[in-house]
Amino acid sequence: MGGNSPCASCKLLRRRCARDCIFAPYFPSDDPQKFAIVHKVFGSSNVSKMLQELPVQQRADAVSSLVYEANARVTDPVYGCVGAISYLQSQVSELQMQLAVAQAEILCIQMQNVPVVLPANSEMHDLPNYLNFTSSGNVIHRDHSQKRENIFGHDLVS
Amino acid sequence: MISGRCAACKSQRRKCPSDCIFSPYFPPNDPQRFACVHRIYGCSNVGKMLQQMPVQMRAQAVDTLYMEARWRIEDPVYGCVKLISQLHQNLNDTESELAKVKALIAFHKLQISQVNELHQPDLDASQSNVEQFQFNYSTQNHYPWFIN
Numbered sequence: 001m002g003g004n005s006p007c008a009s010c011k012l013l014r015r016r017c018a019r020d021c022i023f024a025p026y027f028p029s030d031d032p033q034k035f036a037i038v039h040k041v042f043g044s045s046n047v048s049k050m051l052q053e054l055p056v057q058q059r060a061d062a063v064s065s066l067v068y069e070a071n072a073r074v075t076d077p078v079y080g081c082v083g084a085i086s087y088l089q090s091q092v093s094e095l096q097m098q099l100a101v102a103q104a105e106i107l108c109i110q111m112q113n114v115p116v117v118l119p120a121n122s123e124m125h126d127l128p129n130y131l132n133f134t135s136s137g138n139v140i141h142r143d144h145s146q147k148r149e150n151i152f153g154h155d156l157v158s
Numbered sequence: 159m160i161s162g163r164c165a166a167c168k169s170q171r172r173k174c175p176s177d178c179i180f181s182p183y184f185p186p187n188d189p190q191r192f193a194c195v196h197r198i199y200g201c202s203n204v205g206k207m208l209q210q211m212p213v214q215m216r217a218q219a220v221d222t223l224y225m226e227a228r229w230r231i232e233d234p235v236y237g238c239v240k241l242i243s244q245l246h247q248n249l250n251d252t253e254s255e256l257a258k259v260k261a262l263i264a265f266h267k268l269q270i271s272q273v274n275e276l277h278q279p280d281l282d283a284s285q286s287n288v289e290q291f292q293f294n295y296s297t298q299n300h301y302p303w304f305i306n
Contacts, residue, residue: 062235068242095249098256109266113269
């Protein structure tokens with residue numbers, strides 16, 4: 001607020017802090033670094049214009065995002081926020097790939113657990129005993145497929 | 159040369175010197191590019207930023223400044239920070255999903271090993287016991303409590 005204590009922006013710009021100073025609510029005098037970094041990247045007149053074009057209730061969020069972007073740009077003068085976006089996108093892609101692999105693995109496990117229904121004439125000698133069902137295996141097979149839909153309420157394979 | 163002015167010097171209505179810092183990155187045939195960057199950052203701030211970095215990095219820097227400026231013009235409140243926030247959320251969601259699926263895999267593997275142990279000791283036992291076990295396993299809800 002104006003009056004006795006100028007806001008951080010008016011202190012930095014060395015001017016009188018008016019009562020209706022547009023910066024005062026968002027750049028308190030106890031945090032000079034916040035305005036300094038925004039001023040360095042965007043410039044005070046650009047920030048002032050941006051804030052004036054916004055409804056009052058959105059200005060706090062706008063200042064927060066400007067401070068975030070300014071910090072990113074000072075930290076990384078070449079890539080700024082775009083560097084962070086690129087990094088996050090690659091992390092998301094990597095995790096999605098891992099998720100796809102895990103989902104495929106679980107599908108394999110489930111398929112291995114599903115009893116195999118074989119025609120009556122097929123050779124069953126080489127099969128493990130627990131896969132060597134008789135025709136009554138049909139009932140079990142149907143139950144397995146129904147249960148798969150019930151357990152996983154959503155489609156695992158995207 | 160008036161006709162050879164870069165977009166920055168045209169916009170600023172000044173002569174474009176031969177060593178103009180903007181001219182390699184703001185060609186005259188793309189005035190929108192400089193207009194966006196100038197609107198958000200201001201000409202002198204961009205000039206200072208470019209001067210402070212090696213020449214070989216400037217093209218990339220201008221590209222990213224342009225991208226961020228466009229995001230900010232499209233969304234004056236959040237700019238590109240909204241996208242960053244969404245990406246963080248995606249990351250968290252995917253991590254949670256992966257953890258769930260991995261837990262399910264571990265559970266399945268445990269179940270399989272238990273079935274194998276059950277089957278292993280007595281190969282001559284009637285296979286209906288194993289079938290019955292699997293039948294019960296498939297028809298009842300034996301999944302861990304944390305799987306939704």
